[in-house]
Amino acid sequence: MGALTGKVAVVTGASSGIGRAIALGLAAEAAAVCPVGRNSERLSAVADAARATSPRVVPLQADLTDDAQLDALVESLRGEFPAIDVLVLSAGEHARGTIEDSGVAQLDRLYRSNVRAHYRLLQCLLPLLKAGGGYVVFVNSSVGLNAPRDAGQFAATQHAVKALADSLRQEINVDGVRVLNVFLGRVATPRQEKIYSGQEWTYQPELLLQPEDVAAMVLAALSLPRTAEVTELNIRPAIKSY
Numbered sequence: 001m002g003a004l005t006g007k008v009a010v011v012t013g014a015s016s017g018i019g020r021a022i023a024l025g026l027a028a029e030a031a032a033v034c035p036v037g038r039n040s041e042r043l044s045a046v047a048d049a050a051r052a053t054s055p056r057v058v059p060l061q062a063d064l065t066d067d068a069q070l071d072a073l074v075e076s077l078r079g080e081f082p083a084i085d086v087l088v089l090s091a092g093e094h095a096r097g098t099i100e101d102s103g104v105a106q107l108d109r110l111y112r113s114n115v116r117a118h119y120r121l122l123q124c125l126l127p128l129l130k131a132g133g134g135y136v137v138f139v140n141s142s143v144g145l146n147a148p149r150d151a152g153q154f155a156a157t158q159h160a161v162k163a164l165a166d167s168l169r170q171e172i173n174v175d176g177v178r179v180l181n182v183f184l185g186r187v188a189t190p191r192q193e194k195i196y197s198g199q200e201w202t203y204q205p206e207l208l209l210q211p212e213d214v215a216a217m218v219l220a221a222l223s224l225p226r227t228a229e230v231t232e233l234n235i236r237p238a239i240k241s242y
């Protein structure tokens with residue numbers, strides 16, 4: 001029996017990319033997994049794959065920027081689980097552009113999906129996380145530490161996520177809840193492929209971080225005993241490319 005066997009894990013953004021890899025990694029460790037996503041087809045495919053190894057898989061569809069859908073998700077989770085051991089926040093949107101050219105409508109959209117949705121879901125699930133002595137994982141970006149050009153809006157949301165994680169840790173460590181911020185360079189996911197398609201660079205996924213690389217590090221942190229809290233992970237591609 002491994003450290004994650006039988007634990008209850010909720011993973012947002014589980015229908016794609018990094019969230020998908022973490023959800024499947026948790027399932028492979030025999031955790032009960034609740035993958036959350038918007039696209040029902042992709043969500044079902046992940047749930048089917050997770051069922052091969054997990055004792056319990058509860059896929060839940062929700063657009064986390066829609067308050068009614070988020071509330072329904074929380075109700076379902078309360079009905080299914082008395083406690084949550086792991087909450088991975090990997091859902092989110094991305095956009096590039098200079099500050100001069102990027103309108104506030106896009107900023108509002110990024111804020112709703114990357115900051116407000118995490119905040120509200122987390123707030124609603126705190127009682128279940130406290131009950132489970134849980135671990136909260138914020139899947140953040142390297143731009144949440146250092147903002148490059150053409151990424152002001154997105155980087156602002158990732159800095160905000162870092163701030164939420166850092167405050168939260170100091171508020172709820174006392175309840176036995178741990179908080180991990182994961183700062184990532186480029187990972188070969190559908191999002192990254194889309195980003196490359198708007199550039200002159202050639203998309204070579206084999207040169208980038210793999211979602212499974214990220215999942216392996218997150219699972220290692222989650223598997224540590226309660227005496228240890230990993231607060232930050234910085235992971236970037238070993239091969240430098242564009």
Ligand SMILES: NC(=O)c1ccc[n+]([C@@H]2O[C@H](COP(=O)([O-])OP(=O)(O)OC[C@H]3O[C@@H](n4cnc5c(N)ncnc54)[C@H](OP(=O)(O)O)[C@@H]3O)[C@@H](O)[C@H]2O)c1
Nearest residue numbers: 013015016017018037038039064091092141186187189191
């Ligand atoms: N890929 C990278 O290079 C990279 C680098 C640094 C940081 N990150 C971070 O890693 C996280 C995941 O990125 P990724 O590359 O795996 O992205 P991805 O492949 O585009 O997947 C994004 C996921 O978020 C979900 N999602 C987006 N908006 C949502 C909403 N309003 N409600 C519910 N779910 C929503 C999507 O659901 P549906 O597909 O079902 O719509 C999908 O499951 C992001 O937070 C990102 O900032 C990624």
